[in-house]
Amino acid sequence: MFVSQISGQEWVCVFRDLTERKQSDEALRQAQKMKSLGVLAGGIAHDFNNLLAAIMGHGSLALGKLTAESPAFSHVDKTIKAAERAADLTRQLLAYAGKGQFRIEVFNINELILENSGLLETVLPPHVHLAFDLDPTLSTIRADKGQVQQVVMNLVINAAESIVAEMGHVHIATRAISSHNLLAEASETSCVSYIFNDDLPLSQPYICLEVRDNGSGMGMETLKQIFDPFFSTKDFGSGLGLSATLGIAKALQGGIQVISELGKGSSFRLFFPAAVQESKESNMDIQPATIQGTTVLIAEDEDYIREMVCDALAAQGINVLAAANGQEAVQIFRMHHHSISVTLLDMRMPVMSGNEAIRLIKQIDAEAKVILMSGYTENEAPSQLLNQPTVQFLQKPYTIDQLLQRLQRFDASEPSHGNGHAAPRPRTKIKATNGVAE
Known part of the structure; x- marks a missing residue:
């Protein structure tokens, strides 16, 4: 409010609404x-x-x-x-952090909930009743089925743990919602909302998944912190469940909204963009190759990881060439590229990164097979690299079994070394068990 006196007798008052x-x-x-x-x-x-x-x-x-x-x-x-x-x-x-690894597929969220209804019932205490209100006309969504299943499970468990009354209720509901109504609901002042639809058209339809309870509820100060990593209202647990849920919503360009009131319960709403077009992924059955006697180049700046990989591969009769950074890897590859089957490159290394190293390696041999490795996810790798059939990604931490299986499947066909001829090498069948091949 602004107040000013004019001519000693008249007053002018200006009111400004600062809510927005x-x-x-x-x-x-x-x-x-x-x-x-x-x-x-x-x-x-x-x-x-x-x-x-x-x-x-x-x-x-x-x-x-x-x-x-x-x-x-x-x-x-x-x-x-x-x-x-x-x-x-x-x-x-x-x-x-929005860097999770997702296996995107098209599915109906109602079917997912009903398939897991029995499991959801088992995690609830006897005094809590579970009810469903699922819209039968829902379209499908494109998301990671396992991630969504875990989100539903976490929200139901959180809801049940908030109920201290003798009889409690947890409701799971689904419905379709337009982007206009979604943004309108998100602007309510009595809730905390995050909507990640910057790259989606305004006409984008959404599917809403809601889990609500009649538990103890939360005040606004608690609401503002519930998505922070390691924050928890309980004396146990990691405090990462809701943080991960928020990250999943962000990665899928959806949204999340929480409405809660002390003593009356809470409502968690997740919004997923509806699938515009269903796509079927082809799963080709690639027969694994035998890799004993082959040569693998490993570039890893962490000594303990590099030594572990060298020991594990050498135990399988694989010839190993090791580099501590990308620059060393390029130098070794230039000298031995005719005999190297696969190159393992850590993405983040001193002197020269894995991304720069793979660019130079591809200049030497455009058909070189490279596996990029990182403690982050493949979203960190340039998409133009991962779109190449000769480039794959392996997320850390990985087991020795996973590494060997990836090498076997990736080396199923001989690499072409620029001149169109494969480098001959002996091969014997290997078998991996318990994280170590035999």
């Missing part, structure tokens, strides 16, 4: 905070994935040298399983 401006400022602040936390979370996940790759790899090597009767066998096995659980946490961090 404050909402815009708050939205900008939240977006900046989310971006900063996303960068931090992604960096932490990348570094931890490097460490976990070494733990899982060396653990698998050790396990392969032990018999099941050895006193150390169960301890090493539990170490590997603990590392795999830690890898699940880093995947949630990457999901929050």
